[in-house]
């Protein structure tokens with residue numbers, strides 16, 4: 562079970578830093594008023610939801626985000642406990658600033674990354690190098706300052722999918738097709754992060770998120786739920802790839818952020834990959850129908866072969882549904898928001914954005 566933070570104003574920050582680093586006997590480390598957390602990619606979709614939770618637990622937070630896909634509107638900019646720095650992690654000109662911020666933090670969440678299958682397929686070099694450069698910069702700083710780090714990898718490392726729920730011991734499967742540059746880079750940084758723990762004793766955690774969705778996710782990233790919602794709200798066709806029978810499990814971003822925090826509070830999850838994802842498997846064709854129904858529009862649904870959109874070298878993914886038993890049995894975490902709720906929250910956010918635009 563998750564334990565609530567018990568603030569103790571008498572203790573200096575060094576005590577809490579040592580508590581997180583050594584994590585002596587308790588299985589769960591507390592996050593509270595004495596914890597200063599660095600979130601890279603904190604202006605993004607998941608990062609900003611994580612920042613919301615950390616602030617609600619009275620942590621102070623520094624966000625580093627280059628705003629390549631994030632937005633300052635996702636953050637409570639006036640909150641005195643929040644510091645926002647807008648530069649690119651991995652840009653050598655800012656390595657000293659990264660070191661400085663890591664040195665001041667008690668714990669680091671590294672979420673900054675180029676994202677999206679479309680972008681991975683079309684811009685292999687930029688995506689692969691972006692993950693490696695930012696990953697190396699943050700790992701180097703965390704290693705130097707011996708700071709605990711949670712790294713968000715991706716379920717993309719599992720490759721084209723399986724006909725059963727995927728566990729952490731399933732192999733990392735990539736080949737030379739462009740899409741897998743993202744996965745291979747994520748997997749390489751996983752090894753650095755695992756090596757920090759097993760070779761140097763620095764607490765690290767690796768999370769492999771599956772499809773996350775909900776408020777603040779942008780259609781421009783090409784991710785399926787916001788793309789469907791955007792199309793439905795415009796009354797344009799929802800384009801379902803291939804036969805539409807491929808299955809995914811969508812996790813509400815608020816459940817995802819809770820999961821990230823719980824992982825980093827678990828001693829026994831250090832140094833090993835942990836799946837994070839939804840529990841309801843949905844066929845993409847059905848997801849399109851659910852979106853049309855929830856938006857109460859008459860937007861048409863059309864089917865297209867993914868190769869006709871991306872070209873012959875596109876790596877198609879079939880079912881990709883997580884087995885999250887490791888996370889649940891270790892921390893008690895479970896998704897509490899349904900796929901329908903996730904769709905409704907996504908629609909509401911995108912409707913609000915359209916009104917404000």
Ligand SMILES: NC(=O)c1ccc[n+]([C@@H]2O[C@H](COP(=O)([O-])OP(=O)(O)OC[C@H]3O[C@@H](n4cnc5c(N)ncnc54)[C@H](O)[C@@H]3O)[C@@H](O)[C@H]2O)c1
Nearest residue numbers: 602605606607626627628629630631649650672673674773
């Ligand atoms: N959304 C999903 O379904 C999903 C699935 C698997 C893995 N992930 C991983 O989870 C993390 C968060 O994803 P998200 O959906 O919130 O994406 P996002 O694009 O909304 O958030 C990433 C943020 O990082 C920033 N960023 C990118 N590169 C940067 C750099 N070098 N320096 C500073 N800032 C940088 C972007 O501006 C953005 O705000 C990513 O690491 C992603 O690979 C997401």
